[in-house]
Amino acid sequence: METIDIAKGLPHRYPFVMVDRITEALYMKRSKGYKNISYNEPWTVGHFPDEPIYPGVLMIETMAQVGGFIFYNGESGAAHKFYLSAVNQIKFLQPVVPGDTFAVEAELVESFHTFHQIKCTASVGDKVVASGMLTLSYSD
Template structure:
């Protein structure tokens, strides 16, 4: 997806933008995107200086930002601003380190009112590193 589209859809900016690319979007069904974990990110100085590990909370944020694209309809130009409402069943299976490319897949599980639940899975080199159920509050932003 064009970088300008990503910046148009998400309100996040450096140093809190954790989406490097979106490869697939099926509106209100499925999304696939990536976060490249770099050696020059601000967290690296303190988590942990001798053995940098991408913080789990930032991994959840990357997953939530990427999965938020489920609410973007590219053909209609329709998009929704989604706000993180709840995290369930988060599991961190393997550590993520600088140099890793995290591929996040999200699948819409349920829509209820202005809320939606998405199942998110993060992988590095096709190996699952994390998963979570992410609930969003969303509103139209046209």
């Protein structure tokens, strides 16, 4: 999925799009994508000036946005507008810094009406840097 298609699957727009590319989107199953972490992003000024580290809250947002592509039906081009409803058991295992590619794999674990629990694993290279469960809800 090219960058231009990301706008079809996300309700977010600049400056809050936290995904550079979606590499897999299997409707109601799983999704994969990544964000290239850059020195040119606003958070590098204050988190932290001499040693920028990608903020944990933005890691969660990136995982949620990649996970949201689980609800993207590429065949019809339809996407549900989703919301982050809960954050559970998130672990930050390694710092993520400018120059890294923050890769996310998300898998649908359980659904109840419009609430969907997804398991997310984020890595840089072959190292897992963050993992946990997110609950997303969506509306039509």
